[in-house]
Amino acid sequence: MRAVTVMLWISAGATVLYWTTFFTSGAVQTSSEGGYIAFERAFPAADAWLVIAAAASALMLARRDPRALLWGLIAGSSFVYLGLLDVLYNLENGKYASIDGAMAAEVMINLFSLTFGPFLIIYVWRHRRWLLKN
Secondary structure, eight states, X not given: OHHHHHHHHHHHHHHHHHHHHHHHTOTTOSOOOHHHHHHHTTSHHHHHHHHHHHHHHHHHHHHTOTHHHHHHHHHHHHHHHHHHHHHHHHHHTTGGGSOOHXXXXXXXXXXXXXXXXXXXXXXXXXXXXXXXXX
């Protein structure tokens, strides 16, 4: 449980760092194309929700609070949703065809979202009786 809690906090922090970098230096941007920039600028609100859900889930897990089940399911599904949205955009726009540093980071984010999200859902669901007992 401690490792899951740490991963949730790291995820929340990394998401905030990503958007700070995106809007300040642009180092994480994979393109300067208008369509890409417009697409990416549609993400901060959804990613803010992910940060809230991940932080709430981490906090509730650390406290062994029954609400960890709800927030874990919310955070896990948010990871999956955002990961699928991003992967589909990247596939439809040929973004995976040329991998530079920023795109390699994007691939890692996609892989993390689509593995940690389902893992988190399964984890909290398997431990629901224990979580709800406390």
